[in-house]
Amino acid sequence: MKILVTGAAGFLGSHVVDALAHSGHSVGGVDNLSTGKLEWCAVPLERDTFEESRHLRDSDVIVHCAAVADISRNWIPFHNRNELWRTNVEDTLAMLERLALGAACKHLIFISTAAVDSPQQSPYTASKIAGEAMCKAYCQALGIHLTIVRPVSMLGKRYHHGHIVDFVRMAARDGVIRAKDNGRQRKPYCHVKDVAKHIADEALDPSPGMCITTVVPGVAWGIAWTAELLKCPITFGVDDRGWKGDPDVSAYTSDSPTNGVATWVQETIDWCRSQL
Numbered sequence: 237m238k239i240l241v242t243g244a245a246g247f248l249g250s251h252v253v254d255a256l257a258h259s260g261h262s263v264g265g266v267d268n269l270s271t272g273k274l275e276w277c278a279v280p281l282e283r284d285t286f287e288e289s290r291h292l293r294d295s296d297v298i299v300h301c302a303a304v305a306d307i308s309r310n311w312i313p314f315h316n317r318n319e320l321w322r323t324n325v326e327d328t329l330a331m332l333e334r335l336a337l338g339a340a341c342k343h344l345i346f347i348s349t350a351a352v353d354s355p356q357q358s359p360y361t362a363s364k365i366a367g368e369a370m371c372k373a374y375c376q377a378l379g380i381h382l383t384i385v386r387p388v389s390m391l392g393k394r395y396h397h398g399h400i401v402d403f404v405r406m407a408a409r410d411g412v413i414r415a416k417d418n419g420r421q422r423k424p425y426c427h428v429k430d431v432a433k434h435i436a437d438e439a440l441d442p443s444p445g446m447c448i449t450t451v452v453p454g455v456a457w458g459i460a461w462t463a464e465l466l467k468c469p470i471t472f473g474v475d476d477r478g479w480k481g482d483p484d485v486s487a488y489t490s491d492s493p494t495n496g497v498a499t500w501v502q503e504t505i506d507w508c509r510s511q512l
Contacts, residue, residue: 238262239439240295243302244281245272247394248347251428252299253278255436264291276394286331292339297439299345302327305360306397324363332374343381343442345435346371350388350451372447382447383438388454391500392428393507399459403466404508413463413470424454427500455497465502
């Protein structure tokens with residue numbers, strides 16, 4: 237099979253490429269390198285738009301990872317409405333329209349987020365809900381098998397946004413971490429390689445059915461524990477709204493600073509430090 241990964245030079249996309257690279261299938265990538273890095277992608281990379289991509293026309297399976305995923309930029313005064321809408325909604329629609337004009341694709345894997353089921357929503361979550369709906373509509377009409385994967389937040393190498401990046405920078409600057417929330421929140425995480433393997437397995441051996449929704453399990457982690465691993469004091473704000481756009485952590489096992497997910501957090505800290 238020919239498999240195309242969009243966002244192939246990004247955090248998740250590059251790990252999906254790695255997971256597929258040893259499968260014996262032909263893997264290609266497309267990425268505009270807005271956040272990804274060319275050296276992260278282990279296969280030939282197109283920098284064309286979806287309308288121009290040769291791989292998009294010829295691929296049997298498409299794994300659509302490309303997205304603006306930095307939730308911290310979703311809210312005024314930090315969010316970039318045009319970038320979020322263009323990448324997460326308009327580019328997804330452009331890809332689907334390209335498939336409607338004639339393409340080899342028989343299976344589309346759309347990377348969404350577990351936050352679509354959360355009582356707390358963000359513009360990023362809304363864009364993923366829109367993407368899911370468009371993929372369902374087009375795939376039903378075109379007879380393309382659709383898999384929707386809804387992972388929780390991910391950790392690992394090539395991580396480039398989120399609280400760990402922010403904390404590492406604060407620790408390097410003046411040794412004090414300043415959090416906006418009240419310190420009681422927990423957020424579910426999983427390792428990016430586990431998600432990538434799940435996606436690769438699905439690409440090579442899809443589950444039956446027209447639309448499969450999958451949530452990759454995670455483990456709840458508190459940001460105060462990240463500060464402990466960094467060995468830095470942390471101050472908290474008064475924000476009691478919790479983590480915007482994340483699922484209810486009561487559904488996840490809660491970890492501690494010395495077990496399981498702590499090794500993922502430490503790996504991510506080490507990666508971020510190496511990139512400063």
